[in-house]
Amino acid sequence: MEIVRSQRKSSPSNAGVVTSLPLYRSAPPLEVRLEDFELFATDRLRVLKGISDGLSRGKKPDEMERLVSDLWKANMRHPLTSEVVNKDIISHFVLRLVYCRTEDLRKWFLSMETSLFRYRFRFENPEAQRALMSEFDLPYRVVNNAEFEIMKEKLGQVARSIVQPLPTADAIFYKVPFEEVPELVAGRKVFLNKGHAYVAMNQVVSLVATQFRSQLSKALILTNRKWTSTIREQEKDRLAPIVEALCTSYLGPDYSQPREFAEISLKDIDQIVKSSFPLCMRHLFEKLREDHHLKHGGRMQLGLFLKGVGLKLGGCTCILESRVLEKENISLSPLYLYRHTHHSILSLVGAERFDKEYSYSIRHNYGREGKRTDYTPYSCQKIISSTPGVGDHHGCPYRHFSEENLRAALGKMGVNSRATEDVMDKVRNRHYQLACTLTFEALHESSCDAGINHPNQYFTDSQKMLQLKNKSPA
Amino acid sequence: MAGGEEEDQNGRDNMVIDGYELETPELWQGKTIPDGFNANYLKVYYGKLFPLADIFKWMSYGNDGKHPACDPSYFGRREFSFTLDNDIYLRFQSFNNASELENSIREKCPFKIDIGPVYSVDPAKRHAYAQSGDNVFTPVERELIFDIDMTDYDDVRYCCSGADVCLNCWPLMTIAIKVIDIALRDDFGFKHILWVYSGRRGVHCWVCDVKARRLSNEQRAAIADYFRLYKGNENNHKKVSLMGPALHPFLVRSYTEVLKDFFEKKLLSVQNLLSTEERYEKILEMIPDESITSELRGKWQNNRRSSSAKEDINVVRWEQLKHLLQSGKQKAQGLRRCVEEIVFSFTYPRLDMEVSKHMNHLLKAPFCIHPKTGRICVPIDPNHCEEFNPTTVPTLCKLLEELNDSGLRPDVDREWDETSLGESIRLFRSSFLQPLLKSCKEEMENSYNVKLQQSKNTLSW
Numbered sequence: 010m011e012i013v014r015s016q017r018k019s020s021p022s023n024a025g026v027v028t029s030l031p032l033y034r035s036a037p038p039l040e041v042r043l044e045d046f047e048l049f050a051t052d053r054l055r056v057l058k059g060i061s062d063g064l065s066r067g068k069k070p071d072e073m074e075r076l077v078s079d080l081w082k083a084n085m086r087h088p089l090t091s092e093v094v095n096k097d098i099i100s101h102f103v104l105r106l107v108y109c110r111t112e113d114l115r116k117w118f119l120s121m122e123t124s125l126f127r128y129r130f131r132f133e134n135p136e137a138q139r140a141l142m143s144e145f146d147l148p149y150r151v152v153n154n155a156e157f158e159i160m161k162e163k164l165g166q167v168a169r170s171i172v173q174p175l176p177t178a179d180a181i182f183y184k185v186p187f188e189e190v191p192e193l194v195a196g197r198k199v200f201l202n203k204g205h206a207y208v209a210m211n212q213v214v215s216l217v218a219t220q221f222r223s224q225l226s227k228a229l230i231l232t233n234r235k236w237t238s239t240i241r242e243q244e245k246d247r248l249a250p251i252v253e254a255l256c257t258s259y260l261g262p263d264y265s266q267p268r269e270f271a272e273i274s275l276k277d278i279d280q281i282v283k284s285s286f287p288l289c290m291r292h293l294f295e296k297l298r299e300d301h302h303l304k305h306g307g308r309m310q311l312g313l314f315l316k317g318v319g320l321k322l323g324g325c326t327c328i329l330e331s332r333v334l335e336k337e338n339i340s341l342s343p344l345y346l347y348r349h350t351h352h353s354i355l356s357l358v359g360a361e362r363f364d365k366e367y368s369y370s371i372r373h374n375y376g377r378e379g380k381r382t383d384y385t386p387y388s389c390q391k392i393i394s395s396t397p398g399v400g401d402h403h404g405c406p407y408r409h410f411s412e413e414n415l416r417a418a419l420g421k422m423g424v425n426s427r428a429t430e431d432v433m434d435k436v437r438n439r440h441y442q443l444a445c446t447l448t449f450e451a452l453h454e455s456s457c458d459a460g461i462n463h464p465n466q467y468f469t470d471s472q473k474m475l476q477l478k479n480k481s482p483a
Numbered sequence: 484m485a486g487g488e489e490e491d492q493n494g495r496d497n498m499v500i501d502g503y504e505l506e507t508p509e510l511w512q513g514k515t516i517p518d519g520f521n522a523n524y525l526k527v528y529y530g531k532l533f534p535l536a537d538i539f540k541w542m543s544y545g546n547d548g549k550h551p552a553c554d555p556s557y558f559g560r561r562e563f564s565f566t567l568d569n570d571i572y573l574r575f576q577s578f579n580n581a582s583e584l585e586n587s588i589r590e591k592c593p594f595k596i597d598i599g600p601v602y603s604v605d606p607a608k609r610h611a612y613a614q615s616g617d618n619v620f621t622p623v624e625r626e627l628i629f630d631i632d633m634t635d636y637d638d639v640r641y642c643c644s645g646a647d648v649c650l651n652c653w654p655l656m657t658i659a660i661k662v663i664d665i666a667l668r669d670d671f672g673f674k675h676i677l678w679v680y681s682g683r684r685g686v687h688c689w690v691c692d693v694k695a696r697r698l699s700n701e702q703r704a705a706i707a708d709y710f711r712l713y714k715g716n717e718n719n720h721k722k723v724s725l726m727g728p729a730l731h732p733f734l735v736r737s738y739t740e741v742l743k744d745f746f747e748k749k750l751l752s753v754q755n756l757l758s759t760e761e762r763y764e765k766i767l768e769m770i771p772d773e774s775i776t777s778e779l780r781g782k783w784q785n786n787r788r789s790s791s792a793k794e795d796i797n798v799v800r801w802e803q804l805k806h807l808l809q810s811g812k813q814k815a816q817g818l819r820r821c822v823e824e825i826v827f828s829f830t831y832p833r834l835d836m837e838v839s840k841h842m843n844h845l846l847k848a849p850f851c852i853h854p855k856t857g858r859i860c861v862p863i864d865p866n867h868c869e870e871f872n873p874t875t876v877p878t879l880c881k882l883l884e885e886l887n888d889s890g891l892r893p894d895v896d897r898e899w900d901e902t903s904l905g906e907s908i909r910l911f912r913s914s915f916l917q918p919l920l921k922s923c924k925e926e927m928e929n930s931y932n933v934k935l936q937q938s939k940n941t942l943s944w
């Protein structure tokens with residue numbers, strides 16, 4: 010915090026006013042431990058993703074205010090009070106690196122950080138707000154007394170129209186180009202005259218947020234230049250992999266360990282696919298059944314999901330094996346498959362091909378071979394950002410299916426036509442996870458407030474809900 | 484391909500005079516021009532009347548000059564799009580200068596010319612830039628535009644519906660022009676505003692100040708929302724709700740300076756808004772007080788005797804309604820607001836919001852000809868928009884007849900001067916183009932001086 014506060018040239022009027030809201034003007038010359046680098050960033054990302062989710066769900070301003078406050082409290086704490094501000098600053102600058110790299114990433118980060126700033130600014134008391142205002146060194150003129158007298162009637166009219174107290178003689182108004190406060194213009198919340206908006210003191214958050222946004226926007230372009238010209242190369246073994254992984258990182262619960270409902274026997278699997286698999290996995294499963302084969306992307310996506318669902322290595326291989334066997338016209342009862350070691354089955358289908366195509370992929374999923382990494386099940390974000398090619402069946406159906414195919418698939422799942430329209434609406438606005446959430450809600454006839462962020466979450470939530478239904482008499 | 488279409492056109496359209504040639508309008512001498520709209524008429528229009536040089540001057544915004552601050556690529560980055568006969572639609576056309584534009588228009592003879600934004604790079608070469616990855620092909624400048632269409636007013640006019648307009652409903656457009664024009668100037672501080680008749684049933688507005696051209700989509704949306712009164716579903720204009728204990732000064736001014744008078748002195752009578760039960764019920768529906776509506780209904784249901792023949796029944800009933808709603812101190816504030824809500828519902832401008840919100844929306848160029856009506860999209864003077872009459876706007880045929888009657892003149896440059904298009908072109912120049920170019924020149928000079936100053940500063944460091 011030292012760093013940021015010492016930059017502030019406080020004017021006499023607001024000397025001694027303490028605000029905990031930094032403006033992130035320059036990167037802190039702090040020593041940051043590598044673990045903190047990633048940890049802090051992840052915590053902040055949870056806040057930003059929460060905001061993004063709230064906004065796309067159309068939460069109202071007061072709901073958003075509560076949401077932001079809760080998210081901040083939940084994620085941005087630090088056991089040492091002295092470290093709280095450092096965590097704030099460090100996490101912001103790490104995420105700048107993460108989100109400076111493409112236009113889309115910058116856009117997202119810019120709008121989430123600005124929203125965050127806007128709400129945090131509103132939590133500050135008036136003195137702190139004024140102190141922050143002077144930090145920004147806004148180029149706007151305060152309306153003087155003579156002008157105020159002339160405009161008083163109109164300013165009063167605006168105040169009454171938005172149910173605010175009438176401005177008193179000592180009220181502060183800023184006169185700014187209307188372009189700087191689009192949201193106040195849009196809501197007719199300011200008086201406009203000859204291209205100038207008269208912004209009341211309690212509306213300055215819009216002004217400050219616009220400034221914050223434009224400064225951060227410029228800073229992100231600079232960071233991007235630095236990233237491409239030096240940092241990426243210099244840090245290619247240390248920070249770069251973390252940075253690159255962070256923006257696609259999934260922040261929900263860990264689904265790499267099988268969950269508790271995972272006692273799935275093979276004979277139940279078809280029923281469970283129908284009731285509790287999200288569309289992406291259901292589609293892969295059906296394709297596997299139809300074609301007895303999936304390309305690499307699909308095998309990874311489905312395999313890791315099944316692993317998360319709790320099918321143990323043997324069991325998981327068995328499903329795939331039984332599909333292979335079907336293709337070879339060899340039918341065995343599932344139970345038989347389940348109990349037998351896969352060596353005996355392998356000999357039936359030709360060990361070579363099996364090894365190459367399936368077994369390796371599955372072991373790969375489980376981290377036994379290859380890079381020795383324990384692969385974790387793919388999150389929605391990762392699935393949405395994948396790029397399936399011809400003959401691939403992985404990816405997110407809400408994003409990658411044609412409208413026609415998606416409608417058909419939803420119909421087949423049993424989503425009614427009204428809910429389908431709602432889903433399609435989200436799809437058109439590119440809220441794929443919300444589309445999936447609405448599908449979930451339609452099929453389970455109950456709400457899913459947290460939203461769907463992970464196929465395995467879809468699965469566990471669904472199972473939970475079904476168990477609940479089975480217990481309580483209808 | 485173009486040649487093939489032309490043949491097709493000739494074969495299909497037997498109104499075309501055989502052997503007709505562009506250069507010999509005297510062929511028509513003594514005959515009337517056959518009514519209608521076709522490629523051959525258009526060719527004459529584009530060749531002799533369409534003020535192409537003015538459009539070029541306008542779209543160049545001073546960048547076609549010799550000043551060192553001129554951007555010679557500016558005009559070439561503007562998207563034009565042509566709608567040809569048979570609805571063939573050519574997007575992303577671009578031209579480096581006036582003669583390229585002219586040649587293309589003469590060759591293709593578009594039924595409609597649309598103007599899009601100025602892009603970061605030549606829109607015709609956008610594919611070449613697409614490879615380089617980082618979004619280089621993007622709109623960078625665009626006039627702030629508004630599109631107001633009479634079809635959006637079908638629930639408040641009883642004279643026509645759909646594409647038709649008449650002098651009884653046109654005042655709705657006049658109101659829209661006045662309300663928007665005053666706000667654009669007084670509230671937003673814009674100066675270079677062009678209003679154009681859309682050729683059939685609406686008006687377009689082009690705000691061309693440099694500040695307007697550089698607005699972001701977010702800022703455009705903010706302006707559009709500032710004008711928006713109809714909440715909820717954008718397709719449903721019917722519900723006006725004036726919330727809050729007071730109206731914003733913009734709405735107050737619109738009401739007192741434009742809406743109220745037009746409603747009471749014009750629309751009420753010409754549209755017969757209260758003359759029949761069906762119509763007054765629609766207005767009574769907007770009053771939430773049961774006792775007032777039944778009192779009015781009682782008065783109106785059998786009052787044939789009570790009102791004298793001289794008085795307009797609509798006016799009489801409106802005064803009764805106002806009297807009941809506005810007098811009486813026991814009445815709640817909400818009921819007084821009712822009068823205003825009714826007036827706003829029947830008069831307030833209805834914008835096509837999406838057109839204004841995005842930089843890359845296309846809009847039909849002024850002086851195009853509407854293919855259905857044959858009328859020219861002429862500019863409208865906002866200061867005298869009450870006088871504008873859509874039913875007397877020159878048509879293509881009329882212009883060609885006038886051209887024919889005036890005979891061949893040696894100077895082909897100002898042939899439009901002899902026709903009824905002359906007045907429109909003079910208006911375009913004097914009230915829009917000349918002041919615009921003057922301020923473009925000044926701005927160019929200013930920004931150049933600032934740059935010079937800055938470079939001097941950096942040198943002295």
Ligand SMILES: [Zn+2]
Nearest residue numbers: 642643649652
């Ligand atoms: Zn009419």
